[in-house]
Amino acid sequence: MIDDPVLLDDWHPVARIEELAGGGPIPARLLGEDLVLWRSGDELHAWRDLCVHRGTRLSLGRVVDGVRLECPYHGWTYAVDGRCVLMPAHPEQSPSGKARVATFRAKVKHGVIWATLGSGASEIPGFELFDDPTHQVLMAGPYRVRASGPRVVENFLDVGHFPFVHEGILGDRARPEIADYDAVVSADGVLATGVKVYQPDPYATGRGSVVTYTYRVHRPLTASFIKHGEHSFGMLLSVTPHDPVDSSAWMWMAMNYEPTSEMVDFQDRIFAQDRPILESQRPELLPLDLQAELHLRSDRTAIAYRRWLRELGVRTGAH
Numbered sequence: 001m002i003d004d005p006v007l008l009d010d011w012h013p014v015a016r017i018e019e020l021a022g023g024g025p026i027p028a029r030l031l032g033e034d035l036v037l038w039r040s041g042d043e044l045h046a047w048r049d050l051c052v053h054r055g056t057r058l059s060l061g062r063v064v065d066g067v068r069l070e071c072p073y074h075g076w077t078y079a080v081d082g083r084c085v086l087m088p089a090h091p092e093q094s095p096s097g098k099a100r101v102a103t104f105r106a107k108v109k110h111g112v113i114w115a116t117l118g119s120g121a122s123e124i125p126g127f128e129l130f131d132d133p134t135h136q137v138l139m140a141g142p143y144r145v146r147a148s149g150p151r152v153v154e155n156f157l158d159v160g161h162f163p164f165v166h167e168g169i170l171g172d173r174a175r176p177e178i179a180d181y182d183a184v185v186s187a188d189g190v191l192a193t194g195v196k197v198y199q200p201d202p203y204a205t206g207r208g209s210v211v212t213y214t215y216r217v218h219r220p221l222t223a224s225f226i227k228h229g230e231h232s233f234g235m236l237l238s239v240t241p242h243d244p245v246d247s248s249a250w251m252w253m254a255m256n257y258e259p260t261s262e263m264v265d266f267q268d269r270i271f272a273q274d275r276p277i278l279e280s281q282r283p284e285l286l287p288l289d290l291q292a293e294l295h296l297r298s299d300r301t302a303i304a305y306r307r308w309l310r311e312l313g314v315r316t317g318a319h
Helices: 149-157 262-280 297-312
Strands: 012-016 027-030 033-040 042-047 062-066 066-069 084-086 103-109 110-115 136-145 182-185 189-199 210-217 221-227 233-243 246-255
Touching: 012 027, 012 033, 012 233, 027 233, 033 066, 033 110, 033 189, 042 110, 136 262, 149 210, 149 221, 149 233, 149 246, 149 262, 182 210, 182 297, 189 297, 210 297, 246 262
Parallel strands: none
Antiparallel strands: 012 110, 027 033, 033 042, 042 103, 062 066, 103 110, 136 246, 182 189, 189 210, 210 221, 221 233, 233 246
């Protein structure tokens, strides 16, 4: 397990809820820890993916009677609290108290299973547009990428790359200017307001215009934006840190107009353009020393984000 108290205590998306429709088990990886996810009734379980007998992955096993998890190697069977309750080779023998799987907490929110390897004292991140009944929500991803979680979040916050990485879609290289805006750090995270960028056709009207965004960083690996204008559109991003430079990006889109099935395909296309950029960045770990890379006024959100991560003491995916 990765030594990062801040991220260990946080909640992270690990699987779509429909993946456990049959009860499981299924594997997942979070912060260097292999997990097995399974369901007993309405209760979700996230355990270390390791039978304590001979180290076999429990995710290769099966759920028995909807209430126990059986190891595929020797049939050791575990109750919902992680205790071994049956060793088939010696059914008359009561398992030792040490015969117990390490267990973690899991919850469902936004159609996704979230897990924490620590206390999970904070709530799973929300997004204000999700609470507005006039908005519909679509989920895109997860997108697996060989990049650190903080690099993925910083890319999400960066509108300066729109005219080049997403030319003709989110930006225009003939109009790359980014006007000054405000970015502040508080106990709640990072807030950037008045972020403006020219887009070729932001509202599907065939006309280009300057669009204003509000960006927030809610947690070290969770951020959002609201795009202001003729329609209300916003997105929540949460990044799963499998390992320091191996991540999955989960995205939820919220809009107060009728969405189309093409919107998820559109986001697939956008992330496909971001992926090679993210995987090429060096150093792979996001530098928190502001002297390590060069910065411009248009990088204010990224600068604020790096300062906040440093204040929090985040260690994974950054240095």
